[in-house]
Amino acid sequence: MARGISRTLHVPALAGALLAAGAASAESLLLVGDSNGDKFWAFSAITGALISDNYIPDDGQMAQPRQCVRVPSGTWYIGEPGVGLGCSAADGVIEHSSPGVFVRRVQDQSTGICDVNAICLRDGKVWIGRGDSIANAAGGLNGIYSMNLDGSGLLAVARPPGMVSLRGMAPVAGGFIVSDYSSSSANPANRLLRISTDGQSVTVFHQPEAGALTFPQQVSPLPNGGVVVAGFSGNPGLYFFNADGTPGTPSYYRTQGPTWTVISPRGCYPLENGKVLYAGGTVVGVVDPVMQEEFIIVNAVSPTGTAIANFSAISRIDIAECPADFNDDGSVDGNDLGFLLASWGAPGGSADLNGDGSVDGNDLGFLLAAWGPCPG
Known part of the structure; x- marks a missing residue:
């Protein structure tokens, strides 16, 4: 198996290591949540190259930010699970007028939105994935919610019975593929579900498999209609599925990190060059699933080996330079x-x-x- 060269970024070297913004698509970035710094790093949506280690800086309000979206008006929404399990004052969705400029807390425990692990845009709405560690029984709150682009109109779309903790949510044709995560391999969760946009249809997309995908985290859409899933533990790595839930080709890549042993990914997102960016712990890397190669982009540790970042989910941000130019004729x-x-x-x-x-x-x-x- 071919392997890329590991690159460890120490704190004093970070500023010099940042690439010019022109290395990325003019309108697209991949942002990775960092729960150590309560901020987002930015990477090229084309190659995965590092753009900034502080693209959305700590605003004094974020607590373990996971994902973010930017709506056409320029408003940003950031989803965060807060510190610890269950609802807290730090959980929910916050609004920024621009990166790092806090406006308000849009959804929080008062509206039933806690432990936000996923957030995305589709069909002119913001979709929110809520998941704590308490499995849904009658009236359980884990699942998918939607709200209008201005933060109004919160709606509980789907709260599947038995869902333990929604950790990832990928928009696909007709709905979403979501990951239902449990810390116990004996739990019937740790599955992937297909949920329709109206919440009326909930089916199993993939059951947990011993020795394979058993602890799914982020789920991201692939250009072919399938999904890539970050498998956190059990058999860590990236898992690829076709649109019908069958294994893709290739079906799996074991992420090994800078020491070429193993790294447990929490986040994953396809790049425009056909490769996949992944994130977990102190590492952000790129996997070429066809050539079975891995390249380390960032290993965020201090010179003494102390972690300076804890990476989680990845968000793609498409920034329209001219949002009123609907037909893109300039x-x-x-x-x-x-x-x-x-x-x-x-x-x-x-x-x-x-x-x-x-x-x-x-x-x-x-x-x-x-x-x-x-x-x-």
């Missing part, structure tokens, strides 16, 4: 105005530029203010 013009007017009154969607859940005069004002050639 200019906000009559074509875009026509699209907005045709969407008038719709409950969200790409024409809802300010993210308030309705295409209306506010969005028209946003478009007119951006009229003309896009910047750059």
